[in-house]
Amino acid sequence: xxxxxxxxxxxxxxxxxxxxxxxxxxxxxxxxxxxxxxxxxxxxxxxxxxxxxxxxxxxxxxxxxxxxxxxxxxxxxxxxxxxxxxxxxxxxxxxxxxxxxxxxxxxxxxxxxxxxxxxxxxxxxxxxxxxxxxxxxxxxxxxxxxxxxxxxxxxxxxxxxxxxxxxxxxxxxxxxxxxxxxxxxxxxxxxxxxxxxxxxxxxxxxxxxxxxxxxxxxxxxxxxxxxxxxxxxxxxxxxxxxxxxxxxxxxxxxxxxxxxxxxxxxxxxxxxxxxxxxxxxxxxxxxxxxxxxxxxxxxxxxxxxxxxxxxxxxxxxxxxxxxxxxxxxxxxxxxxxxxxxxxxxxxxxxxxxxxxxxxxxxxxxxxxxxxxxxxxxxxxxxxxxxxxxxxxxxxxxxxxxxxxxxxxxxxxxxxxxxxxxxxxxxxxxxxxxxxxxxxxxxxxxxxxxxxxxxxxxxxxxxxxxxxxxxxxxxxxxxxxxxxxxxxxxxxxxxxxxxxxxxxxxxxxxxxxxxxxxxxxxxxxxxxxxxxxxxxxxxxxxxxxxxxxxxxxxxxxxxxxxxxxx
Amino acid sequence: xxxxxxxxxxxxxxxxxxxxxxxxxxxxxxxxxxxxxxxxxxxxxxxxxxxxxxxxxxxxxxxxxxxxxxxxxxxxxxxxxxxxxxxxxxxxxxxxxxxxxxxxxxxxxxxxxxxxxxxxxxxxxxxxxxxxxxxxxxxxxxxxxxxxxxxxxxxxxxxxxxxxxxxxxxxxxxxxxxxxxxxxxxxxxxxxxxxxxxxxxxxxxxxxxxxxxxxxxxxxxxxxxxxxxxxxxxxxxxxxxxxxxxxxxxxxxxxxxxxxxxxxxxxxxxxxxxxxxxxxxxxxxxxxxxxxxxxxxxxxxxxxxxxxxxxxxxxxx
Numbered sequence: 080x081x082x083x084x085x086x087x088x089x090x091x092x093x094x095x096x097x098x099x100x101x102x103x104x105x106x107x108x109x110x111x112x113x114x115x116x117x118x119x120x121x122x123x124x125x126x127x128x129x130x131x132x133x134x135x136x137x138x139x140x141x142x143x144x145x146x147x148x149x150x151x152x153x154x155x156x157x158x159x160x161x162x163x164x165x166x167x168x169x170x171x172x173x174x175x176x177x178x179x180x181x182x183x184x185x186x187x188x189x190x191x192x193x194x195x196x197x198x199x200x201x202x203x204x205x206x207x208x209x210x211x212x213x214x215x216x217x218x219x220x221x222x223x224x225x226x227x228x229x230x231x232x233x234x235x236x237x238x239x240x241x242x243x244x245x246x247x248x249x250x251x252x253x254x255x256x257x258x259x260x261x262x263x264x265x266x267x268x269x270x271x272x273x274x275x276x277x278x279x280x281x282x283x284x285x286x287x288x289x290x291x292x293x294x295x296x297x298x299x300x301x302x303x304x305x306x307x308x309x310x311x312x313x314x315x316x317x318x319x320x321x322x323x324x325x326x327x328x329x330x331x332x333x334x335x336x337x338x339x340x341x342x343x344x345x346x347x348x349x350x351x352x353x354x355x356x357x358x359x360x361x362x363x364x365x366x367x368x369x370x371x372x373x374x375x376x377x378x379x380x381x382x383x384x385x386x387x388x389x390x391x392x393x394x395x396x397x398x399x400x401x402x403x404x405x406x407x408x409x410x411x412x413x414x415x416x417x418x419x420x421x422x423x424x425x426x427x428x429x430x431x432x433x434x435x436x437x438x439x440x441x442x443x444x445x446x447x448x449x450x451x452x453x454x455x456x457x458x459x460x461x462x463x464x465x466x467x468x469x470x471x472x473x474x475x476x477x478x479x480x481x482x483x484x485x486x487x488x489x490x491x492x493x494x495x496x497x498x499x500x501x502x503x504x505x506x507x508x509x510x511x512x513x514x515x516x517x518x519x520x521x522x523x524x525x526x527x528x529x530x531x532x533x534x535x536x537x538x539x540x541x542x543x544x545x546x547x548x549x550x551x552x553x554x555x556x557x558x559x560x561x562x563x564x565x566x567x568x569x570x571x572x573x574x575x576x577x578x579x580x581x582x583x584x585x586x587x588x589x590x591x592x593x594x595x596x597x598x599x600x601x602x603x604x605x606x607x608x609x610x611x612x613x614x615x616x617x618x619x620x621x622x623x624x625x626x627x628x629x630x631x632x633x634x635x636x637x638x639x640x641x642x643x644x
Numbered sequence: 645x646x647x648x649x650x651x652x653x654x655x656x657x658x659x660x661x662x663x664x665x666x667x668x669x670x671x672x673x674x675x676x677x678x679x680x681x682x683x684x685x686x687x688x689x690x691x692x693x694x695x696x697x698x699x700x701x702x703x704x705x706x707x708x709x710x711x712x713x714x715x716x717x718x719x720x721x722x723x724x725x726x727x728x729x730x731x732x733x734x735x736x737x738x739x740x741x742x743x744x745x746x747x748x749x750x751x752x753x754x755x756x757x758x759x760x761x762x763x764x765x766x767x768x769x770x771x772x773x774x775x776x777x778x779x780x781x782x783x784x785x786x787x788x789x790x791x792x793x794x795x796x797x798x799x800x801x802x803x804x805x806x807x808x809x810x811x812x813x814x815x816x817x818x819x820x821x822x823x824x825x826x827x828x829x830x831x832x833x834x835x836x837x838x839x840x841x842x843x844x845x846x847x848x849x850x851x852x853x854x855x856x857x858x859x860x861x862x863x864x865x866x867x868x869x870x871x872x873x874x875x876x877x878x879x880x881x882x883x884x885x886x887x888x889x890x891x892x893x894x895x896x897x898x899x900x901x902x903x904x905x906x907x908x909x910x911x912x913x914x915x916x917x918x919x920x921x922x923x924x925x926x927x928x929x930x931x932x933x934x935x936x937x938x939x940x941x942x943x944x945x946x947x948x949x950x951x952x953x954x955x956x957x958x959x960x961x
Binding site: 409412414437438439440441442444445446448449450453454455456457458459460464467468471472500502513516517520 | 856
């Protein structure tokens with residue numbers, strides 16, 4: 080075995096006073112081997128990003144290194160001054176950030192930003208820089224490199240922006256690439272492409288990559304070595320195959336077990352149950368005008384969407400960003416009004432209502448929101464949040480209060496939570512409060528808009544279990560919007576795949592995963608990260624044929640890793 | 645805890661057994677603290693906030709307790725004891741700690757009663773303008789569209805008017821008095837309230853908890869009062885302090901020019917105006933009310949800045 084290029088030894092980073100624990104990272108020791116990808120995995124607040132920042136000398140001021148060493152080419156990086164860092168950063172160690180829109184300068188052309196890398200280090204002449212920028216754009220797979228270097232960041236798609244970021248990071252041929260959740264903000268198909276790009280570039284250039292992620296699927300696709308962090312401490316590390324297949328530490332085991340399987344469980348059909356929510360020919364178009372006299376730009380957010388959800392059934396709306404799935408959710412609960420089409424709640428024509436009648440019927444369909452931090456009024460106590468709806472519908476305050484406590488219990492929070500403000504709760508707990516608020520209205524239909532996307536996997540699993548449990552107990556109909564096919568496989572009875580505002584395929588979950596018919600569904604399925612691991616764990620699957628996604632994917636996995644699993 | 649079997653359709657399908665849901669490992673919750681309480685706690689560690697609060701508190705107490713602590717009647721004239729210098733001057737006397745004015749009235753007493761006028765005008769003008777501006781701003785921000793266009797037009801119109809000039813013109817047309825000053829300032833200083841409220845409301849309006857309130861069937865009035873107003877209150881308080889300071893200064897300016905509060909009321913601006921002829925030989929007659937004005941406005945501004953600092957990171961962690 081060769082020498083590691085970076086050796087982190089006993090690194091401890093202290094958090095400022097008043098934080099929930101003394102150290103962001105405690106006694107961390109890691110080796111980054113030459114030409115390998117090391118994935119640092121952990122949930123939010125595990126200190127994984129901080130270890131990346133320590134490696135690039137970009138630690139926030141509030142964090143102080145209390146001990147340990149980061150050895151790189153015989154030097155201790157923690158002891159470097161700002162001057163030494165400047166010659167090192169970009170040149171020897173480069174970084175790719177999570178959010179490509181904010182990490183790129185919006186008023187600078189892509190090509191200039193790439194060329195700036197050379198300029199900052201005083202390398203090459205102007206024409207050379209320009210040529211190099213185009214070459215790099217070509218290397219990271221940006222289409223029409225000579226033209227695209229003249230584009231501004233907002234003119235590129237998310238994936239193209241991330242490619243541009245990677246081109247910048249690669250410009251000075253660093254030996255180490257630090258990537259902090261580089262695919263988290265991207266759609267699943269784009270994510271698959273960027274992962275492949277990073278893998279290819281790493282191979283071609285023999286770089287070492289420190290890859291920070293929260294997603295075990297991504298780990299399974301890209302990692303050579305894995306390090307698992309829990310609350311700032313390293314709990315397990317080793318080769319990807321070992322850690323993923325034979326996790327030793329209970330925390331790693333729990334994390335892996337919490338990743339929903341792509342294999343949907345068999346579910347009984349709800350055929351014959353009464354229809355609780357149906358959409359017929361829903362259409363919503365947005366028109367915007369460029370300037371006063373410019374031609375109107377028409378965006379079909381939702382086009383002729385139709386579906387039924389029965390009592391006790393979960394219908395998944397699955398698609399990538401911009402596919403119109405959130406618009407559909409907002410149309411369903413009439414936060415926005417459709418241009419055409421009808422929404423029925425049972426026998427009631429919900430779209431025909433207005434004014435007071437609409438307000439009083441709103442309780443029949445309730446929503447759970449994505450962002451647990453924005454969806455609760457920070458100025459009201461949990462109890463006030465839960466009882467406000469019932470009180471607005473004329474339920475006496477005492478009764479509403481008593482029910483609020485029952486509901487808190489039902490969603491797994493202690494009744495003492497009622498007196499507290501949302502700031503006292505974690506993301507998962509807030510999501511439970513949001514669920515209690517929705518249930519307080521005694522709805523027939525729950526609309527969950529990416530309700531678990533902002534949560535860590537372990538919390539995600541708990542909230543999904545809770546939703547499943549509640550759906551069955553209360554015989555709810557649920558419209559579940561998600562971009563995550565693993566989550567959809569776990570919770571949905573049927574799935575409708577949305578693409579550019581239209582439903583392209585709508586079938587029972589198991590059928591959809593086994594025999595996807597629409598090409599777009601196949602693309603989505605084969606882009607799910609971590610299928611390789613599911614393939615590897617094939618023995619542990621329940622009976623029955625494997626979902627089709629694997630077979631589409633296996634070819635590309637081999638291409639990606641250069642080996643058969 | 646089991647749910648009551650007959651209470652609601654919610655519990656209809658539930659089994660008798662206790663409801664068990666796999667709960668997250670709950671960290672012991674900190675004591676229930678409202679965002680306001682948290683902000684106040686932060687305020688205790690904020691230098692500017694504390695200095696401003698203490699000075700303002702002292703001035704407010706003095707104003708409230710004026711009849712008790714003022715050593716003399718602020719209106720009692722005694723021409724034989726006119727223009728006595730304050731205590732730090734060699735000719736000063738303990739009887740009149742801050743001296744007397746040209747009519748022999750005790751300066752300390754006038755200063756203390758003058759704080760009533762300044763605070764009254766500051767608070768009343770801020771309340772009137774706050775009410776106007778908040779109503780306009782919150783409607784513009786929440787409803788958007790035509791309401792927003794109309795309000796923005798009114799705000800622009802108001803911004804096109806020079807406050808000081810209009811205030812002077814109004815006061816000289818109607819004639820200066822306490823009531824007129826309060827009304828004129830209240831009707832002129834609402835623009836910043838409207839602009840800030842509108843921007844803050846637009847931000848809050850797009851938050852999911854407002855969508856949740858709409859989905860629950862809340863009326864617009866309920867959403868505005870329950871969901872939005874409490875969340876923009878911090879910004880309002882900060883603007884209110886700024887406008888209060890602004891109103892106090894404008895009152896002083898109006899009174900100085902004889903267009904504001906009329907004699908013999910002890911307004912600080914009026915005191916400066918009355919001392920004008922003596923400023924070369926008895927400078928204290930204008931420095932004392934001038935310093936009082938400076939300290940009051942400074943305290944209010946410190947408090948406002950402090951409030952902005954301590955309430956900004958509120959709620960979210």
